[in-house]
Amino acid sequence: MSKLPDNDTLRRFYREGLSDKEIAQAYGCSVQAVNARYTAIGIERKPYSNIAAAILEAAWPREEFDRGKFTRFNRARDLSTYIRWRLGDQALTQRQFQRAAAFLAHLERNNLVLSIDWSKDNPWVFLPREPSDGRRVIRWPEGREMPKGPHLEAISLPLAPVEPEIAPS
Secondary structure: OOOOOOHHHHHHHHHHHHHHHHHHHOOOOOOEEEEEHHHHOOOOOOOOHHHHHHHHHOOOOOOHHHHHHHOOOHHHHHHHHHHHHHHOOOOOHHHHHHHHHHHHHHHHHOOEEEOOOOOOOOEEEEOOOOHHHHHOEEEOOOOOOOHHHHHHHHHHHHOOOOOOOOOOO
């Protein structure tokens, strides 16, 4: 019998940014056991891309919303790139850094958040920021569990004005 929590709880820990070591210590098992379970439930270790996908999955689950057919739109790609930048992904290309910077500038300049309106052909829409949005760059759906820690910061505006650094050539 595994000492680890159920798969849904483990996925939540992954979205929240808990390290394998933190989970292993909390459940009295090895880091390798945590890693093996992640692999068994289909979590690949492309940390930044996977975390961005997990955050979006928490907001708009693919099975419920068929979000996958809309990821080709620029706003969806820009959001994912922004999240990866905020998480510290050093593998972003120069173009991706520029897109993250442009996404951030557009939100800040116009006081907007990104949301989804399923009635539109391109459901990714910019909406005026409301007090309930806080610093988040997306309008978090009601009734969905909000990420915590570094993953919440990844979908939030920076505390101080910043420009994403240009990726090394």
